[in-house]
Amino acid sequence: MRIRTRFTLLFAGIVGIILFFFSLSIHYLSETHRLEDFRSRLEYRGVTKLRSLLAPDGGVDDRPAIAGADATPQAITDLGFLIIDPRGEVIHRDTVVPVPAQEDIASIRSGEVLWMSASESERVGFLHMHQGGQYVILAQGHDKLGRSYMANLKRILIFRGLILLLIIFISGWLFAGRFLKPISDIVGQANLITYRNMDQRLRGTGTDDEIGRLISTFNSMLDRLEVSFNAQKKFVSNASHELRNPLAAIKGHVDVALQKDRDNEDYREVLRGVSMDIARMRTLTDHLLELANSDEGLAQHFKEVRIDDLLWNAREEMLRQHPDYTVTVHFGHLMDSDRGITCKGDPDLLGTAFMNLMDNACKFSEDRAVEVRITAENGSIRLLFIDNGIGIAESDLRHVYDPFFRGGNTGDFHGHGIGLSLVQRIIKLHGGRTRIRSKVSEGTTVELTLPNLSGA
Numbered sequence: 001m002r003i004r005t006r007f008t009l010l011f012a013g014i015v016g017i018i019l020f021f022f023s024l025s026i027h028y029l030s031e032t033h034r035l036e037d038f039r040s041r042l043e044y045r046g047v048t049k050l051r052s053l054l055a056p057d058g059g060v061d062d063r064p065a066i067a068g069a070d071a072t073p074q075a076i077t078d079l080g081f082l083i084i085d086p087r088g089e090v091i092h093r094d095t096v097v098p099v100p101a102q103e104d105i106a107s108i109r110s111g112e113v114l115w116m117s118a119s120e121s122e123r124v125g126f127l128h129m130h131q132g133g134q135y136v137i138l139a140q141g142h143d144k145l146g147r148s149y150m151a152n153l154k155r156i157l158i159f160r161g162l163i164l165l166l167i168i169f170i171s172g173w174l175f176a177g178r179f180l181k182p183i184s185d186i187v188g189q190a191n192l193i194t195y196r197n198m199d200q201r202l203r204g205t206g207t208d209d210e211i212g213r214l215i216s217t218f219n220s221m222l223d224r225l226e227v228s229f230n231a232q233k234k235f236v237s238n239a240s241h242e243l244r245n246p247l248a249a250i251k252g253h254v255d256v257a258l259q260k261d262r263d264n265e266d267y268r269e270v271l272r273g274v275s276m277d278i279a280r281m282r283t284l285t286d287h288l289l290e291l292a293n294s295d296e297g298l299a300q301h302f303k304e305v306r307i308d309d310l311l312w313n314a315r316e317e318m319l320r321q322h323p324d325y326t327v328t329v330h331f332g333h334l335m336d337s338d339r340g341i342t343c344k345g346d347p348d349l350l351g352t353a354f355m356n357l358m359d360n361a362c363k364f365s366e367d368r369a370v371e372v373r374i375t376a377e378n379g380s381i382r383l384l385f386i387d388n389g390i391g392i393a394e395s396d397l398r399h400v401y402d403p404f405f406r407g408g409n410t411g412d413f414h415g416h417g418i419g420l421s422l423v424q425r426i427i428k429l430h431g432g433r434t435r436i437r438s439k440v441s442e443g444t445t446v447e448l449t450l451p452n453l454s455g456a
Helices: 003-053 102-109 144-191 210-258 264-293 307-321 347-363 394-399 419-429
Strands: 076-084 090-093 114-117 122-130 133-143 303-306 326-331 342-345 369-377 380-387 433-439 443-451
Touching: 003 076, 003 090, 003 122, 003 133, 003 144, 102 114, 102 122, 102 133, 133 144, 144 210, 210 264, 303 307, 303 347, 307 326, 307 347, 307 369, 307 380, 326 347, 342 347, 342 443, 347 369, 347 380, 347 419, 347 443, 419 433, 419 443
Parallel strands: 326 369
Antiparallel strands: 076 090, 076 133, 114 122, 122 133, 303 342, 369 380, 380 443, 433 443
């Protein structure tokens, strides 16, 4: 069921229930007032009848009833009375009034008011003091005008209630459509957004209500999706371009080897070339996967890690892979507490970042050496990776974090241009920042700053 229909039914149901109980209360109060009014009128007519019957000396007076005793005599039909004197004798009885039981007469004499209502008439019995005597009066009649009024009121409440309920339903349907129109507009605009126009955004309402906040939230989500989508497109494009070269080289080696028969040494040479290309492709694939897996959405479960331990582990692994490298670690000013060199993070990702910086520094340096300095301050850990390598041109510094970018002076060195991009993404993911200072032919210094636990 659509929200508009549910809202309309709910609105009509709530207002309908309120209207029903309101009408019921009107009918109940009106009926209560009618009965009280009719009872008082019967009592008045009964007293008037008693006074008209009794002569000044206490005898029966057959004179007509007092004029003006009831301003609306036509309002009461089938009027009748039964009057019992203090001695218990019936001094007047109309045939329409049945003789009450002795229990009822006793109750009336005790001061109780007897009230009975039937479908055609109402009867009231009460005790009245007159000339020092207690008279039991029963007055009975049919409230034709009052009952007609109540029947008419009932018809009005039911008929008008149904009309009001219909008006409420139509109004609820119209207002629900009006209030839900912004949502329908959002749905229509969202359906027009595809991968071809990811830059399109929802038009705002210009208000700070729930709809306006929904549009802002949806547009913020589209911003994030566009960034991720563009990064994925760029990643796939660059990855396919970079993987094409080693695959083409492998195919070239194999095609050359198949052109004619060769001796075993030639085949070994071809296989060595294929093996080197496969190794380069594997390295590239690993770097691409690391670059993809360093995204914010994949690193949600950080734990406390000591940066000095990670540095030593990265140094040990780097020297195992490249025994000709020299990695020196110097500790500067450190805080007394271990929390000064401890941060929240992923040890595998941070280790990958450190190894990439060590590998770059040694690879682009003639002495194959890198110096790592670590200092800890209140709130941050500072790491410096210093080499005496070929350096980076000033014009290239603004692009060093772009995936697959390589400086103009790196043509003689093997690489894919992924390392610094991966490092920056990992450090940013850990709430840190990366800074590079470099001069051509003098060397490069990469500075990493990570938040520590000293202030936690």
